[in-house]
Amino acid sequence: MSVPLSQMWTVASYVLRQRLTGRRRYPLVLMLEPLFRCNLACAGCGKIQYPGQILRKNLTVEQCLTAVDECGAPIVSIPGGEPLMYPDIGRLVKELVARKKYVYLCTNAILLKEKLEAGLFTPSKYLSFSIHMDGLREEHDEAVCKDGVYDVAVAGIREALRRGYRVTTNTTLFEGANPERVRLFFDAMMDLGVEGMMVSPGYSYSKAPDQEHFLRKQRAHDLFSRILSSPKRRWRFNQSPLFLQFLMGKRDYECTPWGNPTYNVFGWQRPCYLLQEGYARTFQDLMTGTRWERYGKRSGNDKCRDCMVHCGFEATAVQETFGSWRGFRDTVVSTVTGRA
């Protein structure tokens, strides 16, 4: 695991505090979407297909900060849309860092070099650029439906690292991914010098147009086993090793849909980052007004049946790590031995 100790400590103490106070449901990562606009048009993305007046909307920084304060999660992930197209991204990140939130700015990196050169950000242990990379050049450019993006992203990664920023990658694997190519991709990212990698199977948004292209559970276990069963020592993952074991089918987890609550121009998204079944006006309303029993594998909800995406299950893994001696022991053993 490549997560810095200070971040691990922050998350561990947060989880323990929640447990000690008897809070049954609590968020770990706020998914903050200040806009839906993007400079790519990936076919698998339902976020960019809104009509023009919605794509032109931005949350204000004040709306973002109110959401952050309401939610209270120690980690804030900023996806979108493309967050580097958000006009106030520099100010937003500065405010979040001042609040000692660990920020993952999820970007396709097309604008990264330009924004770094413009002096929009300052290196901090609280700020990590999480670069969307879905594989080596051929696979990534195909996933984002545009040639040349891989090379631009690599240039952005190099520039961010040169300037002393934390840089991680986030990778979504789709059906048909070649395990050997994925392993080569992990090597390539480590060669670049990124701090760690995040990997997850894709999910079909209910509104996405290509549901059958996403992984089904059994095929996903098989794929991740082939990728991760003999991990190289130099591979570093910016996520829980227990989640990686879950992906390989070694653990059976239930989803924690409230673990990564999502706030965007429509409000607090019910019930999770992936499903859009409505919006709540406040975080409190999201937590108390959502019929959580309708979601997760045990609910029998078809939309949840095959889901293994990190935004639902990483929170479960983290809670096991910091909520049980066995989970903590397994995490330590996996981290020390490097075995997934």
Next chain:
Amino acid sequence: MESEKSLEGWTPEPHEGLPLARIVDLAFDYRGNTTVILRDGAKLHGYVSNRDAEAAAPYLEMFDAEGEGPHRLAYGDIRTIHFTGKDTAAGKSYAAWLVRKQTERAAQAADAPPS
């Protein structure tokens, strides 16, 4: 593969087999703008961003064509919804892009000089 069939241009009227709540659900799932027609004849054009059919007084929320909102409308005040705006998700499937890409590659391979 998910059907590419679009609701664009659909002008339903509620009836026994098609309650208003179902039309609202479809409008909520629709990626383009719609026209909400009220019982008093007024029309609101925009994007249906939210709905709650289980609330004590069921409602939908929408952003108008200028992006202002959300405006909240009670189901009881709505006669129907017409799918008047362009379906911004139609024809943008991953499968369609792959087909385009494969066609491009095949054309490039055909144009390439023999090695």
